[in-house]
Every structure is written in C-alpha cells, then in structure tokens.
Amino acid sequence: MLNKFKIVALVIGAMLFASAAYAEDSMGEWLLSFNRMKGVKPVTDKQYAKECGECHFAYQPGLLPAKSWEQLLTADALKKHFGVNAELDAATRSAILTYAVNNAAETSWYKRSRKIAIATEKGPAPLRITELRYISRVHQDIPEKMIKGNKDVKSLSQCNACHTQAAQGVFDSDTVNIPNYPNWDD
Ligand code: HEC
Ligand code: HEC
Structure with missing residues (x-):
C-alpha cells in the first residue's frame, strides 16, 4: 500500500515539476495580466x-x-x-x-x-464618469488652471490628456502627466 502511494506521489511530483518548468515562461505574462486587472478592461470592440x-x-x-x-x-x-x-x-x-x-x-x-x-x-x-463621486473625489485637488485653463486638456472628461495609459485601462496616479505642468505633484 505504502509503496503504491509513494509511486503515485513521485509521479505527481514529476508532473508538477514539468508543468512548473513549462509555466515559467508564461508566468511573467500571467502576472502582468493579473496586475492589469487593477484598472478597467480595455476597449476590444x-x-x-x-x-x-x-x-x-x-x-x-x-x-x-x-x-x-x-x-x-x-x-x-x-x-x-x-x-x-x-x-x-x-x-x-x-x-x-x-x-x-x-x-x-x-x-x-x-x-x-x-x-x-x-x-x-x-x-x-x-x-457622466466625471460625476461619479469616486472619480470627482480623486480629482478635487487639481487646480482649474490645469484642467479648463489648460489648452491641452480643456475638460476633466479628456481622461487620456493626463492619463498616459488610459487606453490600456490604466489610471494609476504614477502614470499621470498633466500637459504643461510637469511638476503637478510637487
Ligand atoms: C460628435 C462628437 C461626439 C461623439 C461622436 C461621441 N461623443 Fe461622447 N461626448 C461628446 C462631448 C462634447 C461630451 C462632453 C465632454 C465635456 O464635457 O468635456 C461627451 C461626453 C461623453 C460622456 C461623459 C464623459 C464625462 O464627463 O464623464 C460619455 C460617457 C460619452 N460621451 C460617451 C460616448 C459614447 C459611448 C459615444 C459613442 C456612441 C460617444 N460618446 C460619442 C461628444 C461626442
Ligand atoms: C487634468 C488631468 C486629468 C484628467 C483630464 C483626468 N485625470 Fe484622473 N487623475 C489625474 C491626477 C493628477 C490624478 C492623481 C491624483 C492624486 O494622486 O492626488 C488622477 C487620478 C485618477 C484616478 C485614481 C488613481 C489612483 O491611483 O487611484 C482615477 C481612477 C482617474 N484619475 C480616472 C480618470 C478618468 C476616468 C478620467 C476621465 C473621465 C480622468 N481621470 C481624467 C489627472 C487627470
């Protein structure tokens, strides 16, 4: 009995090892897509x-x-x-x-x-997305001169003017670049 268990365990171990080695390549990709789940799903249509x-x-x-x-x-x-x-x-x-x-x-x-x-x-x-409390709250401290008064933004609705990875569904603050205000977060 015990021996049979050992053999089964060994076979399973070998299979796991092989699949782990195989998976290593796609692991990075998997982690990357998991990380992207933090944003919103990009447009596919x-x-x-x-x-x-x-x-x-x-x-x-x-x-x-x-x-x-x-x-x-x-x-x-x-x-x-x-x-x-x-x-x-x-x-x-x-x-x-x-x-x-x-x-x-x-x-x-x-x-x-x-x-x-x-x-x-x-x-x-x-x-409007910009009227969602969650969205208006994260932008409430940005001065108007950087939005409406900014010729390269004009409106908070222009997400991609500041969010450099908006099209990929990424809105994290470390990917923001407000045009004409490179030091906006000082
Ligand atoms: C002819 C131009 C035009 C087209 C085409 C258009 N929109 Fe708009 N959309 C606007 C304008 C103008 C605004 C207001 C932007 C602002 O307030 O700065 C707007 C705003 C919006 C908003 C609100 C954005 C916010 O402030 O949160 C949504 C949502 C939206 N559009 C969705 C769509 C969808 C979906 C389509 C495709 C069916 C579409 N729009 C096509 C002109 C357009
Ligand atoms: C004028 C530039 C600008 C525009 C336009 C803009 N944002 Fe932002 N957004 C920012 C800045 C700056 C921050 C970071 C605020 C902070 O960290 O204090 C931010 C933060 C965010 C966050 C929170 C990020 C986090 O790390 O939690 C989300 C979500 C977001 N924006 C979505 C949007 C969407 C959706 C739109 C369009 C409807 C939009 N933003 C338009 C500048 C902008």
Whole structure:
C-alpha cells in the first residue's frame, strides 16, 4: 500500500515539476495580466472604438454601470449628447449598446469597475464618469488652471490628456502627466 502511494506521489511530483518548468515562461505574462486587472478592461470592440472615440477618448464601458449606458445610448439621447449630435444608424447603435451593456462595470472583475459598480448599485444612473463621486473625489485637488485653463486638456472628461495609459485601462496616479505642468505633484 505504502509503496503504491509513494509511486503515485513521485509521479505527481514529476508532473508538477514539468508543468512548473513549462509555466515559467508564461508566468511573467500571467502576472502582468493579473496586475492589469487593477484598472478597467480595455476597449476590444472596433466599432465602439471608432464611433465613440471620434470626439473624445473612447471611455471603457467598465467605467459606468449598464443602466447608464442604457440611458446614454438611446437614439434620442445620442441626438442631444452633451450638447452635440452623436446620432448613429440603427444597426450600429444597437451593436454599440449591446457591447457597452455586456461590458459595463458590474460585469467586470477589474478593480476600478468593481468600485464603480458597487458605488452606483443604488440610486439614479450617472450620465457622466466625471460625476461619479469616486472619480470627482480623486480629482478635487487639481487646480482649474490645469484642467479648463489648460489648452491641452480643456475638460476633466479628456481622461487620456493626463492619463498616459488610459487606453490600456490604466489610471494609476504614477502614470499621470498633466500637459504643461510637469511638476503637478510637487
Ligand atoms: C460628435 C462628437 C461626439 C461623439 C461622436 C461621441 N461623443 Fe461622447 N461626448 C461628446 C462631448 C462634447 C461630451 C462632453 C465632454 C465635456 O464635457 O468635456 C461627451 C461626453 C461623453 C460622456 C461623459 C464623459 C464625462 O464627463 O464623464 C460619455 C460617457 C460619452 N460621451 C460617451 C460616448 C459614447 C459611448 C459615444 C459613442 C456612441 C460617444 N460618446 C460619442 C461628444 C461626442
Ligand atoms: C487634468 C488631468 C486629468 C484628467 C483630464 C483626468 N485625470 Fe484622473 N487623475 C489625474 C491626477 C493628477 C490624478 C492623481 C491624483 C492624486 O494622486 O492626488 C488622477 C487620478 C485618477 C484616478 C485614481 C488613481 C489612483 O491611483 O487611484 C482615477 C481612477 C482617474 N484619475 C480616472 C480618470 C478618468 C476616468 C478620467 C476621465 C473621465 C480622468 N481621470 C481624467 C489627472 C487627470
């Protein structure tokens, strides 16, 4: 009996050793993708990236809950989208709405999406990311001259003007660079 156990243990040990050696290569990659889970999931839909990245940064759907996308992306809402007309043909609108809802904050395991999902679970649907308490709070100490008064930023809605890795879904403060204010954090 004991011997059989020893043999089984040895075989399992050998298998584990082999798979560990095999996994070593992809380990770094795995750690890297795990680390990226701290942000939000990058945009993967080409149509969304194109249509919603025309006037501003293509906000990741994981930055708002589904109920927000459902209100923002109706045909009527798009016609008067923050003072501009962002109308889409019916098929494109429907595909973009589906993509946004399927990737909304509450569907995601990324850290920042989790936070946003929990914070917006109750209450009305926020229509701006910049109005989320979590987002407005982290920016409250940035002086207006660095945002509205900054010709290379103009609005807090232009995430990628300051967050150099915004497109990758990374918003950590150590990846921020405010244009024209290299020493913003002094
Ligand atoms: C024709 C230009 C245009 C297009 C196309 C457009 N937007 Fe916008 N969007 C705007 C403007 C202007 C604002 C307001 C920006 C500001 O306040 O600085 C805005 C703001 C937003 C905001 C709020 C940002 C914040 O302040 O938190 C969201 C969310 C948004 N757009 C999503 C989308 C999505 C999704 C699409 C694709 C269906 C889209 N937009 C297409 C012009 C556009
Ligand atoms: C004017 C430049 C600027 C713009 C535009 C901007 N941010 Fe920021 N953001 C900052 C700075 C600076 C910080 C770091 C604040 C600090 O560390 O005190 C920050 C912090 C953050 C954080 C917290 C980072 C952390 O390490 O916890 C998040 C999340 C964030 N921003 C998301 C966004 C999103 C989403 C947008 C667009 C809707 C946006 N930001 C637009 C400058 C900007």
